[in-house]
Amino acid sequence: MLGNFSYCNATKLYFGEDSLKYLNDELPKYGKNVQLIYGGGSIKKNGIYDAVVEILKANGKNIIEDSGVMPNPTVEKLNEGVKIARENNVDLLLAVGGGSCCDYAKAVSVSINCDDDPWQKYYIRFEEPDCKIVPVGCVLTMVGTGSEMNGGSVISNHQEKLKIGHVFGEEVMPKFSILNPKFTYTLPKKQMTAGIYDIFNHICEQYFSGTDDNTSDYIAEALMKSVVHSSLIAIDNPENYEARSNIMWCATWALNTLIAKGKTTDWMVHMLGQAVGAYTDATHGMTLAAVSLPYYKFIMPYGLSKFVRFAKEVWDVNPNNKSDEEIAKEGLSKLEEWMKKLGLAMNISELGAKEAMIDGIADATFILNGGYKVLTKNEIKQILKESL
Numbered sequence: 001m002l003g004n005f006s007y008c009n010a011t012k013l014y015f016g017e018d019s020l021k022y023l024n025d026e027l028p029k030y031g032k033n034v035q036l037i038y039g040g041g042s043i044k045k046n047g048i049y050d051a052v053v054e055i056l057k058a059n060g061k062n063i064i065e066d067s068g069v070m071p072n073p074t075v076e077k078l079n080e081g082v083k084i085a086r087e088n089n090v091d092l093l094l095a096v097g098g099g100s101c102c103d104y105a106k107a108v109s110v111s112i113n114c115d116d117d118p119w120q121k122y123y124i125r126f127e128e129p130d131c132k133i134v135p136v137g138c139v140l141t142m143v144g145t146g147s148e149m150n151g152g153s154v155i156s157n158h159q160e161k162l163k164i165g166h167v168f169g170e171e172v173m174p175k176f177s178i179l180n181p182k183f184t185y186t187l188p189k190k191q192m193t194a195g196i197y198d199i200f201n202h203i204c205e206q207y208f209s210g211t212d213d214n215t216s217d218y219i220a221e222a223l224m225k226s227v228v229h230s231s232l233i234a235i236d237n238p239e240n241y242e243a244r245s246n247i248m249w250c251a252t253w254a255l256n257t258l259i260a261k262g263k264t265t266d267w268m269v270h271m272l273g274q275a276v277g278a279y280t281d282a283t284h285g286m287t288l289a290a291v292s293l294p295y296y297k298f299i300m301p302y303g304l305s306k307f308v309r310f311a312k313e314v315w316d317v318n319p320n321n322k323s324d325e326e327i328a329k330e331g332l333s334k335l336e337e338w339m340k341k342l343g344l345a346m347n348i349s350e351l352g353a354k355e356a357m358i359d360g361i362a363d364a365t366f367i368l369n370g371g372y373k374v375l376t377k378n379e380i381k382q383i384l385k386e387s388l
Helices: 019-029 048-058 075-088 099-109 118-124 189-207 215-236 241-254 268-280 284-315 324-342 355-363 377-387
Strands: 012-015 033-037 062-066 092-097 136-140 152-157 162-167 176-179
Touching: 012 019, 012 241, 019 048, 019 136, 019 176, 033 048, 033 075, 033 099, 048 062, 048 092, 062 075, 075 099, 075 118, 075 152, 092 099, 099 136, 099 152, 118 152, 118 162, 152 268, 162 268, 176 241, 189 215, 189 241, 189 268, 189 284, 189 324, 215 241, 215 284, 215 324, 268 284, 268 355, 268 377, 284 324, 284 377, 355 377
Parallel strands: 012 176, 033 062, 033 092, 092 136, 136 176
Antiparallel strands: 152 162
8 A cells, every 4th residue: 555655856857879969958057157077087988078068068168177076975075076166156067977976966066055064964964955056967877876866865984984875855856867878888897787786776675665565566576677687688788779778767767766655665785785885985786785685584584475576576486385485585596696697796705894894884884664674783793794
């Protein structure tokens, strides 16, 4: 039974091979000064940077460069971006890159006119912005986070060993996002597969909650099946447009808040993975992969009926002459088999985590109550040890 909810998504999407040309339709809506946000420079090698700059110049925009956004954007980088924006009185933040660039742009957008310390206000106290918000637009070059169509923004603080996400409201969502699947072709395989698992786990985080019959779960199952099918094509042929476009579109729908409606949602894999990431600075999707199976094996008895459904509907497990527990375990085995085919990190030791870090990682893990079991700190430590 779906509960009461409201739904609004403020982001306009342009999808497909020709989608970049629609940047011409969006730019006239904003002022002259555009802060161009991107990462390590790969967009300069593959030609996307030149294509975007050409459109910006054709529209008479003053380009303010903000490069060097790292895979896990830091509070120091956030402060740097805010300084650039304030000094140049920017009118639009244009993120060209993956989820980290989009997340970072949103963090900057709510911080430019903020009189408080943004880290404390948004990521420690989880307050909402009460200042003017500078609009964000995205040109996506990597898929996984869904940040192109939501209000989420994750920032790392290495000094405090914390990696925290804040999900802002619709006023912070990108005003527009441009999704060209071909822009993802040159991504290294490791980043591609990490993004694919991030998509899949976003769906799982919403799916593994509640026991009622609701539309959101049916949508989630279809999305998961699509991700699995297309991922196996993409790892063999990264330039298969159909597969890459399906993955890109699934990523957006996995976390544009639609399938969360009527659900309490879990998010403990993300809490565990982000805590691991705070200590190791490992790729986000890989941290999720490394903790997922130990976590799901631990909570499976508490949400057994959903794990049985997951096995049958997503992995086509034959239930004949098997107990519910056997069916559920077979589903997790099928998940593990697929993860290994993708070449994902299967334990946190691969990512640089050590047993001596377990207590600290556990302390950095936020405990949420939307899933099938509210974990204790000792249970978190147990799951992390199983993840080593």
